[in-house]
Amino acid sequence: MSTYTLNAQVREVAGKGASRRLRRLNDSIPAVVYGANEDPQSLTIDHDELLHLTEDSQFFSSIINIAVDGKEVRTIIKDLQRHPSRPVLLHADFQRVVDGQTISVKVPVRFENEAASPASKAGGKVFTLVNVVTVLCKPENLPEYVTVDLTNAELGQNLYLSDIATPEGVEVAALRLGKDHNQAVARVVAKRK
The missing domain is CATH 2.170.120.20 (Ribosomal protein L25, C-terminal domain)
Structure with a gap:
């Protein structure tokens, strides 16, 4: 089993307009981490870093450690939204994983x-x-x-x-x-x- 590490920051502002500004101005994309009986967490991820990782087909069936504020969260990718005609990622959903839970x-x-x-x-x-x-x-x-x-x-x-x-x-x-x-x-x- 492969593991990948992805850096992220907590996203304070939510909404469609904020997400568009995030993509356009910061070359970042919005993401959400949910599951494991914890509240969902809105994140910002570097677009190019995530795009590079998605080029490896094993990425989609691997554990992804998301580093947020010096703490790592173990996740799997559940959904990835892409632009319909350009090689651009729009949004990512990650699910937390806990050892021992199916x-x-x-x-x-x-x-x-x-x-x-x-x-x-x-x-x-x-x-x-x-x-x-x-x-x-x-x-x-x-x-x-x-x-x-x-x-x-x-x-x-x-x-x-x-x-x-x-x-x-x-x-x-x-x-x-x-x-x-x-x-x-x-x-x-x-x-x-």
Whole structure:
């Protein structure tokens, strides 16, 4: 599990106009930290520092230590608002995490051993339907990603959420809802001629 550190300042002024001024004049963005039975805290984060961290795909499934007034708060990112047409971040939401309490996090799905599968040898290709899945775990068990092993994948086969290999203490959230929620994550198809 990777951890990242992000510097922040307490934001005193709230509202749409204050947030616009913050983005335009200070090259910063507004953010909120909530959860863990504490009051939400409004923060200001340097835009470029956060943008740089978001370029690493592991950032979204990692613990983020936010340093505020000399004190670090352990969080995960829950929402990130982006400008629709420019590479600009607009707002970030972080959720506090407490050791021992279960959290819900979206993590990437990696498909492994495709080249070794019988489907690949027969000229097949894996068509991925899902590349991110929500997992439930404690912060200390948070994986950077989960995997689907394609070693035995055959042509025409569907792979489901139940085929995802998760580390100990990690559970795919949708599978808690029953067999009806065991959706397909990939399909092995023959290549078109």
